[in-house]
Amino acid sequence: MPKAHVYLRDNVNTDEIIPARHLNTDDEAELAKFCLEDLDPRFASKVAPGDIIVAGNDFGCGSSREHAVWSIRGAKVSAVIASSFARIFYRNSINCGFLVVECPGANEKIKDGDELEINARKGVITNKTRNETYNFVPLPDFALEIIDDGGLLNHIAKK
Template identity: 65%
Template sequence: MSKAHVYKRDHINTDEIIPARYLNTDNEKELAAHCMEDLDNDFVKKVQPDDCIVAGDDFGCGSSREHAVWALRGAGVKTVIAKTFARIFYRNAINNGFYLIESDDALGKIKDGDELDIDFKSGLIKNTTSGIDITFNPLPDFALDIINDGGLLEHITKKG
């Protein structure tokens, strides 16, 4: 079960997810301590393991810093549900075996604090707080192959 942290915002960028003043480290725990700091200073206090973020369009725009994915993962975030994702962030997430969900409906059907039961393979979000089901298109096969292998480097190592 995932608790939703809803941000009714478009263009949540990597500077907000992990400000560059913390990029002097790539330690996931240190990054996680500052996750979403410039957007929501209380985020790291609220977030629990397996929680998810729900947002609008263009999530993860800006810098190519993979530190954004590591900060979210390190803070316990299991997935991000957004209308659309910026492409480098999207790629970085897949390369780290981190699921993303693209959904036009989620932002309108999920409230902050709702409990979600997510099936990534069939493409179903059960909002157990409201009782509303939301379907989504699962990630494409090539992306699922990378995620199932545990990330890009594991995937190419396996391929030889």
């Protein structure tokens, strides 16, 4: 069951998610080693496949580097839940077929290590540890279609 890695802070930015000193590669496995390095240097060693990052407002603000999404995806994180997202990070995530969930205040209810399940279409996060559910506005259909197709380029190719 995916576990939550909770960051109470707002403005977790792309420089912290993947510092520019690692932007000289676009290899996802390499980027994964440095995921969240300047926010939580232990993250890459403690994250398990399927885990979920939970954070405050304006997650992913700053640079347009899609490397931020790739490093998170490369670390086998299955989704990011945040109170709100910066625009380019949000768009990059959808374009990569990576699930982003906007759920205001979730980072104050979910505790580090809680087991979570996300139903993207219904707009429900289930906290199995605390037996709680949190509702969110699901992504619009066209964005879910892009995610289901495995990203924007597959979506375009399909059309």
